[in-house]
Amino acid sequence: MKKSWLVVLLFSIVGLLAVGCSSDEASGDGGKTTLTFFSTATTEDDKAAIDDAIKKFEEEYPEIKIDANYPADGYEDMLRVKMAANDMPDLFDTHGWAKLRYGDYVEDLSDMDWVKNLDPALDTILKDDSGKVYAYPLNQAKDGITYNANLLKEYGIEPPTTFDDFMKALHTIKEKSGGEVTPLWFYGSDKSAFGQYFDQLATPLLITDKEHDYSEELLDGSFDWSNYTFLPEKLKEMQEDGLLNKDALTAQIQQQATLMAQGKIGFTFGGGSIGPAVEKLNPDVKVGVIPMPAIHEGDKPSWIGGERHTVAVWKDTKHKEEAKKFIEFLAQPEIAKDIAEGTSLPAGLANVDADNYFAEYYKEFKDVKVYPYFDRVYLPSGMWDVMGSTGQELISNSMTPEDVSEKMGEEYKRLRKQ
Structure with a gap:
């Protein structure tokens, strides 16, 4: 019995030494x-x-x-x-x-x-x-809304420059495709998909138009969050009108390029890499990108960007x-x-000229002003998660649009104090 205990002890020591060696190697001490x-x-x-x-x-x-x-x-x-x-x-x-x-x-x-x-x-x-x-x-980013350029041409839809025209485009896609194409597609299993919607549209809603510029109130903490309700209202309206994918809460980002290549998506808040990903799957499908449409009458479209x-x-x-x-x-x-x-x-370097997939669109809209991401300037750390999670709860019917704005206001005040 004593001999067995010594054997166990010996193996334990050897095991600890092995772990120690592995740790040293991983940290740079092993060569x-x-x-x-x-x-x-x-x-x-x-x-x-x-x-x-x-x-x-x-x-x-x-x-x-x-x-x-x-x-x-x-x-x-x-x-x-x-x-x-x-x-x-x-x-x-x-x-x-x-x-x-x-x-x-x-x-x-x-x-x-x-x-x-x-x-x-x-x-x-x-x-x-x-x-x-x-x-x-x-x-560096120039974020807008990506779209199936073939589809828009087929349905006679001009890339929208206003939010009203964007909503009309979504309805046209639904009608002319007979429901076969998702007008606006979300990979909502990842809450950041909804966060992207809110973050990119908050700028034209609350910042870019002179008569609706709430930048000072957002920075000093006095912002009335009822002014934000337009965004969850419109997202809920899209869902109720059948303009979103039915699996918006469970769809994954890996599906995005495949569905776009199959002509199953009209618009999406996709990243820059969706273009080449679609091209690999189906070279006949052209993906375009537009700046964020203006929400207020008389305002102009805007890119959302930064690092x-x-x-x-x-x-x-x-x-x-x-x-x-x-x-x-x-x-x-x-x-x-x-x-x-x-x-x-x-x-990100001025001495590097990248010939990327969307270069023609960046050139076409080169005069459109780039605004920094809304949450990075006007919201305290932690609000990105709130934007995403409230979007999920809105789509799952756990929250109303008014609830979303109320929750945003509560978290905004709480996080500002930290």
């Missing part, structure tokens, strides 16, 4: 440095573009391994836990919150060569007055040199071009 990298990329094409760059980096620097993670809609909660524990990934995506949320956790990158080529449009987002640079931009995907370095990482080496690699013009084109978005 190869592993850097953890968390990204908000969700579409397969976006992840593929980033993974391809990682593969090329690891081939050039075999002594460094990049452990890439794509938590999708769990990203923010995961990073909040890591911030609270001061145990951040070596590299991570600041997804529009480089200064406001992650500012105290990022390494200053102002001494890096690529900074001189940073697109001036991103200066106020990624730099501060002291010259600190918070993250490297893999690309899309970035790479920041955790200020307390033990591997700053290796982390910066990875960013230096990403900032090489040919790599930056590949990522921008792979994600179908403009590059």
Whole structure:
């Protein structure tokens, strides 16, 4: 019995030593440095573009391994836990919150060569007055609404410039397709799909029109959230009129490109990568993009944008040199071009001219003003989740449009105090 106990003890010690060795190797003490990298990329094409760059980096620097993670809609909660524990990934995506949320956790990158080529449009987002640079931009966003250009042409629909015309276009698609085409499609199993709807339309509703500009009230905390009710009302109206996919609460983003390629979707709030993804599946289907339609009479359409995907370095990482080496690699013009084109978005560097899928549309609407994401400027941290979850509850009939606005107001006040 005593001998058996000693054997068990011996194996336990060996096991602990093995775990210790594995941990050392993973942290860089075993000859190869592993850097953890968390990204908000969700579409397969976006992840593929980033993974391809990682593969090329690891081939050039075999002594460094990049452990890439794509938590999708769990990203923010995961990073909040890591911030609270001061145990951040070596590299991570600041997804529009480089200064406001992650500012105290990022390494200053102002001494890096690529900074001189940073697109001036991103200066106020990624730099501060002291010259600190918070993250490297893999690309930058010009968000609008994507659509099946073949379908609109077939049905004689002009790409809408006003919200009223957008609603008319949705009804026309339903009628002329005999219900075979979903006018507006959501991948609502991920709450961010509804968050995107609210966030992109909040700007033309509450900011861009001079007579309906609530920017000061939103910033000082006095905003009356009944002014927001228009958005959930319209979303509920779309559902009741059969303009949304019936599985809006369970559909997944992976279905989006396939359905668009099959001619089953009219409009969607899809990311830049949907164009090339559809092209691979069906080259005959052309995907277009329009700026956000104006909601108020006399107002103009607007792009919603800023940083899309970035790479920041955790200020307390033990591997700053290796982390910066990875960013230096990403900032090489040919790599930056590949990522921008792979994600179908403009590059974040002014010296990189990316020929992406939507280039003709960006050129057509080059004079349309780009506004920053609504939640990043006017809402406290945490409101993105609220926008998404209230959208899900609205569609599931757990909330009325008025309930949505009331909930937004409550959370807005609560989170502002934190």
